[in-house]
Amino acid sequence: RAGRAIGRTGLGAVMGAKRLKAIVARGSQHPSLARAEALREAVRAIIGNIVEALQGYRANGTAGGVQNYERLGNLPLKNWRQGSWPEGAARITGSRMTETILVGRYACGGCPVGCGREVAIESGPHAGVRGGGPEYETAAALGSLCLIDDLEALAHMNEVCNRLGLDTISAGGVLAMAMEARERSIWPEGPAWGDGEAAVRLLEQIGRREGEMPTLLGEGVRRIAEAWGGLAREFAIHIKGLELPMHDPRVYVSQAIGYATSTRGACHLQAFCHFYERLGRAPALGIPEPLPRETAEGKGKMVAVLQNLMALFDSLKLCKFLLLGSFQPEHLVEWANAVTGWDHDLAGWLRTGERICNLRRAINARLGASRADDILPMRLLVHRRGEGGAPDNLPPFGQMLADYYAARRWSEFGVPTPELLRELDLEEYADWVPA
Ligand code: SF4
Incomplete structure (x- = not known):
């Protein structure tokens, strides 16, 4: 089902450690509003502006900003080392998603904008993927940061992260570090820059803690750098242990x-x-x-x-x-x-x-x-x-x-x-x- 997963800061890992599968909240009563009519009027006065201004988000999602951010130099590339990637950005941007794998949109409760994406892939190596589509942070972290320009692989990686409780920003930071480690011969068996298929496989292994290296990678870039030592600290991109947003x-x-x-x-x-x-x-x-x-x-x-x-x-x-x-x-x-x-x-x-x-x-x-x-x-x-x-x-x-x-x-x-x-x-x- 399409929807957003609260992955940031490792909430999935905390729940997993406590063997907590889910928290379900149900209710049948509406909270009371002190001045309901005043609130309705205040919302009515500005809601038109908001919907108008966010038409682009409705049409192409937050990932619609990928190409503009690439032009500004704001889109992180190759673990924050590269400054330009126009062809790649064009292949993973939100409008490309709209033209290819988008099958629906969803909104947070009561929102008339609906910037959420629902995607489905019917054929090819990623056939069967269905659910929430990549947002800007995800398209950048799992895509441009790793030089992955295959939109279907990106949607698959997003689906793996959501299903296994991984934060897509941190997952992208870890993948980019693994790719740089391969380039620097620190982990020669790691995934190559731009290899979406290898990235999907590695994310599955990280989420399931299968094998020694995927288990270490699941700890995030700070602990990876502590384990590898030396040069690795230079390309572990984090603050207070949390991988950087895009x-x-x-x-x-x-x-x-x-x-x-x-x-x-x-x-x-x-x-x-x-x-x-x-x-x-x-x-x-x-x-x-x-x-x-x-x-x-x-x-x-x-x-x-x-x-x-x-x-x-x-x-x-x-x-x-x-x-x-x-x-x-x-x-x-x-x-x-x-x-x-x-x-x-x-x-x-x-x-x-x-x-x-x-x-x-x-x-x-x-x-x-x-x-x-x-x-x-x-x-x-x-x-x-x-x-x-x-x-x-x-x-x-x-x-x-x-x-x-x-x-x-x-x-x-x-x-x-x-x-x-x-x-x-x-x-x-x-x-x-x-x-
Ligand atoms: S409330 Fe939700 S659907 Fe609406 S604009 Fe914000 S993030 Fe998008």
Whole structure:
């Protein structure tokens, strides 16, 4: 059945370790809304904009952006080493999927957009594959990152990951590392760049933990590098043990800080800041226009305030694609107040977001994380690709990180102070951070 699988950060592995097959939630009652008519009116006022702005997502899914991102240099290629791949991008992009294997679309509950894909393959080596189709992150991680331009193999890999509970982003990061290990003669039996058939077989073995090497690969790139040692650390692309999402911080430089400071490891959604270096505007947050993509100025502060906002999106279960349809923080305030019956202003809601971010950071500090973990893989700090949409750019990391800590009012070691936690009514967690 088509649908989304919650694979990120290894939830499938956690469930497997606990021998937990599934969690089923059922209910027959609707939650009550404090001001139902006000909510309906507020949604009606903007829903047309949202549907209009997301027509492209409905037509071709999020993978419809593959070619544009390739032109910008944002599409990661060959384990983040290559800068240009136009023919390959054309073969795995969303419109190609629409023309070939798409059989349906699906939407999250109540959404009129329906950016989800349903695909089916009737013949050839991948015959019988049916289910959710690759989204942008999947098309990039399992496709361009590994130079795999066979869309049917890609759909098959996606199906294997969804069925076995693997995160497609991490799976792509691991496959790309395995391919580079073959190139460097560290694992000569590994899959070759672009070999989709071998990738499908290896993913099945990883998911089932069949054999010594697939079992190691299932541990993710950080542990693979620890096991292989030496050069392998240079091409294990992760932050805090989580493989990177598919937006290149050498193009959208704010994501260097968004990824590095994300509490769960490299995550493009905790700040969603690349959108505000492309199209996004939020005057109420001090972002009247998109910021220039490749410069440091204003980025540290922007990432901090966007993380506060996105913590609210995540807690309220709002889709971040609303932002493409001119959805503003003020709309969130209006909707959330109508649902809850509260009357918080924007500053009040953002304070809640700030409290969430600081509590998460305090948990990380308690577990031993600090500034030393707020890093970017060396390849993304120093490797110029020399071709494509951003051939020479590197993220100005140190300046942005210092600006970010200052905007957060954290110590030079990147942790909230006990005083700040008290100010945010998080006093009970003050002994989790260094005094
Ligand atoms: S809620 Fe968002 S992710 Fe879900 S179908 Fe609608 S636009 Fe797509």
